[in-house]
Amino acid sequence: DTSEIEFDELVDDGAAKEKHTALHGALTQLASEFGKECRLSLPNFFIPRCASVISTGSLKLDLALGIGGLPKGRIVEIFGKEASGKTTLALHVIKEAQKLGGFCAYLDAENAMDPMLAEAIGVDTKNLLISCPDSAENMLSVVDKLTQSGSLDVIVVDSVAALVPQCELDGEIGTGEPDALSKIMTKALKRIHYSLCRSKTLIIFLNQVRYSPRSNQGPGMRDEVTCGGNALGFYAAARLRISRTGLLKLNDEVTGIKICVQVMKNKLAPGMKSTKLGIDFGRGLRFEPEVLELAIEHGLIIKQGDSYLIEGESVSSEHAAERYLAENEIVLEKVVMDLRRQLFDRNS
Template identity: 30%
Template sequence: MSTSLNTAKQSEVLNTAKQSEVLNTVKLYGTSTGNTSLDLALCGKCSLEFSSLSEISGENGVGKTTLALHSIVNCQRTNGVAAFIETEQSIDPAYMKKIGVDMDNVIFSQPTTMDDAFKIAFELIKSGTVNLIVFDSIASMLPKNEVVNGLLTENAALEFSRELAKNLEKIKAMIADSLCSVIFINQLRQNPNTSEWYSVGGKPLERYIDTRIRLKKGKVILSKKDSTVKMGHHVIATVLKNTYGKSGSIATFSVHYQKGINSVLDTLKNAVEHNIITTDDSGYTINHACAKNQSMGNDRAEALNILAQYPKFRTQIDIFTIYEHLRRAKNQLNH
C-alpha cells in the first residue's frame, strides 16, 4: 500500500542518491525560471543558463517582475544566492515575501542610475558568491533629464544605447564560465510610425542577450464567487531568442494578483505529462525512483495541496520533469 506524503517527512520520501544524480545533471545548465512550462519551452534546459544574460520583456502589469521573483525563489530553494537590483524604486518587499523570496538572504539594492546599478552587479560577480542577478529594469536606468514627455531625444537615446552596450559587454565577459546568470526586466514601447512594439535598449540587447522572453497578457481570471472581480490573468510567454536551444517556443501560465504565478498547478500538469506523477481512479501517485509508489492524494486538490505544503519537494519534482524531458529529447535525436 502506498503512503501519503502528508504523513511522511520529505527526507524520508526522496531517494538521496537518485536525487543527487538528477540535480547534478540539471545543474550543468543553470537554474530554473521558477516556471516549469517556461523551462520546458526552452528545450528543457533552464533559461537562466550559467554565464548567460536573459531578458524578460512585456507590457505593464503582465508579470515580468513576478516571473523574475519566482526565479529568485527557485534559486534560493536550490541553495543559490540571488540579488535583486531595482532601479524602478517601486517594488514592495512585502510582495516579494508573498511570492516566497527569503528576504533575509536576498541581496536587495535600489540604485538610481545605470552606472551604480552595474557597479553593484560587477562587485557581486567579482565576489564569486552570487548565482543570479536580476535588474529591474533597463528602462528605469534612464536619467530623468534625458526624458521628454516619456520619449528620449535622439542624442540622449544614442548615449543611452552606447552606455548600455558598454556595460552589457563588460558584464557578459565577467560572467563567462561562471555559475552566475543575469536577468534584465524590460519594458515595451510603441513605435509611433509603425505601431510596432519594441524593447527599450535596441541593438545592444540583440547583440549581447542570450535568451529573450516576451510576455503577453491572455484571458482574465475572474473570481468564482463574483464574476466582476478580477483575480489574475493568463500569460503567454514567447521565446524570441534562445542561444542554447530552440527559438519560437511558447509557454502559458497564470498570474494571480498578490499571490504570483500558480507554480503548483504548473508543476503537477507537467509532471503528469512526463509520467513523473501518474493518475488513475485511485488518485495521484509518484511514478519515479525518487519516491516510487508514494501517494499524492486521492484527487487533484489533494495532490496540489501536498505540492504546496512541501515547496522544496515541488522543486525536486520540477527537476525530475526537466530531466525526463532532456532524456526524451536525447532519445529522439538518437533515432
C-alpha cells in the same frame, strides 16, 4: 603554462605533421604571451561554458527553454508590457537560486520591489542584496563589479526602461543627449559580457516594450521595440517575451492573471517556443496546476474520468488534486523530481 594543452597523436603524413608542429608552436607561444584564457582548444573552451542552469520556478517554462532553466554565466532579457508578470518571474528565479544556496542581488531602478510579495513567493529577503543606484551609469557599474566578484548567482536589473542617464539627471527636464541610454547600454554591456566570461552569474534584465512610430507592418500597424537600444538583445543568450492573455477568477472574483511566455531568442536550445502560465495575486506562479498537467501528460498521475490517482491516493476533482499536491509537500517533491528526470535528463 602549456601543460594542460592536449594534442592528438600525429598521423603518419608529412604535411599533417608539419601543420601539427606549427600549430603546437603557435599555441605554446599564445599561452606564454597571453595566458590560459587564449587556449584554442574546443574541449577546454566548452567545458567551462556548459554552465549549469537555474530553474525559472515553472516546469513548463523550463521545458520551453530546452535546458531546464536559465543559464548561469549569461545575460537574459525578460520583456513585456506593464503588469504582465516580469518581476514575479524574476523573483521566482531568485527563489530557486537561493534554494540551491546561491547569493542574489536585486537592483531596483523602478523603486517598486515589494518585499511582502517576494516573501510570499518564497524569496529569503534577509539574504537578498537590494540596491537602487541613482543613475544608469552607476547601476550598470554595480552590475559589472558584482559580476567580476564571481560571488553572486543571480543579478536582477528592474528595469532597463527606468534607467536614467546622468546627463538627464543633471539637466532640465526635456533636455539631454539623444539616445543616451542606448549608448550607455552598448558600452556597459561590452564590459559586463567580458566579465561574464569569467563568472557563473546569471544576469536578468527586465525591460518594457514601446511602439515605434516607424513601422514595417503596414498602414495602421506599429512595431514593438524594447527600451535601451539593440545591444541588450544582441548580448542576451535568451529573450523571454511575457504577455497577459486573460484573468483568473474564483466565484466572479479576479484572483490572478493568465500569461503567455514566448522564448524569442535562445542560444542554447531551439527557440521560438512558448508556454501558458498562471499567476495568483500575492502568491506568484501557479505551480501545482502545471505539475498536475505535466504529470498526467507523462503518466505520473492517472486521470480516471473526473478523478485523479496520485501516488496511490484517489482524489475526486482537478481542484482537489491541485490542493492535494499543495498540502502534501513530500508527494509534490517526488512528482516534480520524477518529472524533471523524464523531461530534462532525456533532453540533456
